[in-house]
Amino acid sequence: MFNRPSRESSPPPYPGDDPLFLIAGPCVIESETHTRMMAERVAKIAENAGVPLVFKASYDKANRSSVNSYRGPGLKEGLRILGKIKSDLGLSILTDIHEPSHAEPAAEVCDVLQIPAFLARQTDLLVAAGKTGRVVNIKKPQFVSPWDMKNAIEKVESTGNKQIILTERGASFGYQNLVVDFRSFPVLQKSGYTVVFDVTHSVQLPGGQGHASGGQPEFIEPLARARRRSMGCP
Numbered sequence: 045m046f047n048r049p050s051r052e053s054s055p056p057p058y059p060g061d062d063p064l065f066l067i068a069g070p071c072v073i074e075s076e077t078h079t080r081m082m083a084e085r086v087a088k089i090a091e092n093a094g095v096p097l098v099f100k101a102s103y104d105k106a107n108r109s110s111v112n113s114y115r116g117p118g119l120k121e122g123l124r125i126l127g128k129i130k131s132d133l134g135l136s137i138l139t140d141i142h143e144p145s146h147a148e149p150a151a152e153v154c155d156v157l158q159i160p161a162f163l164a165r166q167t168d169l170l171v172a173a174g175k176t177g178r179v180v181n182i183k184k185p186q187f188v189s190p191w192d193m194k195n196a197i198e199k200v201e202s203t204g205n206k207q208i209i210l211t212e213r214g215a216s217f218g219y220q221n222l223v224v225d226f227r228s229f230p231v232l233q234k235s236g237y238t239v240v241f242d243v244t245h246s247v248q249l250p251g252g253q254g255h256a257s258g259g260q261p262e263f264i265e266p267l268a269r270a271r272r273r274s275m276g277c278p
């Protein structure tokens with residue numbers, strides 16, 4: 045869906061041209077074998093469902109709760125693994141970037157650069173991502189209203205890049221809890237850009253286990269169904 049022959053060719057259609065697409069994969073690259081297995085299985089599920097897939101895995105998760113938590117294989121090795129999966133399986137690839145200096149090398153491999161929610165106010169990071177010409181997926185911070193996302197959008201647009209996705213992933217609701225405000229979706233859609241619902245992170249309990257985040261996976265399906273019905277889908 046986001047693949048293109050070269051960085052110099054014309055940009056791909058906005059993902060909003062598709063009625064539905066899936067972003068899925070392991071949160072972080074645990075190993076090359078595990079990541080490839082996940083890519084193959086998720087790709088098969090998406091193919092059977094007739095849904096375009098963007099495979100997601102991160103080479104580094106810099107915002108872990110604990111300094112002792114596993115973060116990933118790092119930029120060089122992680123991009124090598126993602127590049128091989130992309131080449132072998134023909135998948136579009138999405139990964140997180142946490143530093144402006146990572147934008148360009150990540151863009152050499154990945155079709156979508158994702159701005160983590162905690163970093164969506166970082167001007168240098170957004171501008172660096174925009175300058176690559178890749179699709180930029182901005183995750184709405186838990187502490188930012190949907191109305192205020194226009195500022196993050198403008199930072200990417202300032203580079204001339206209008207290939208933008210906005211992702212809703214819940215809002216802080218007291219300590220160690222998130223809630224999904226469904227008003228956010230029509231507000232974000234008024235920007236004219238594709239809006240994605242990160243339903244799994246919306247049921248996260250940030251820092252809920254002290255040294256790590258917890259979650260409430262039993263609410264994933266009801267929230268996903270609620271979002272689909274809000275769009276007029278069965």
